[in-house]
Amino acid sequence: MALVKCTECSKEISDQAAVCPSCGAPNKNRVKPMNGFLKALLVVGGLFILFLMFGAYEGSKPENREKQHDRDAIELCRSRISNPSLDPEAQRFVSRTCDYMVDQFRAKYGVEP
């Protein structure tokens, strides 16, 4: 809070006063009061809206969701290869299946999963 000069009577008035208390002239130098809480709320609100927008944007791209799904499937497949309860034949089969999924992924998205 600071003091400013009234444009009408030149008396010092608060920069947050809407009108001059002495002459009633509108304070042209008025600074709109904004407390820390409101500022913090604006920052948090802004971030939250950005976050929501980004989330909606990413979620609205079906390719991304599908890609993540395919990636998860490959991940799951690979975790099965090292399953000690599988016999070597089954492990080879799972491994081939994973390789096939990776090939499909590469062909589909042009990147490594």
Ligand SMILES: [Zn+2]
């Ligand atoms: Zn005044």
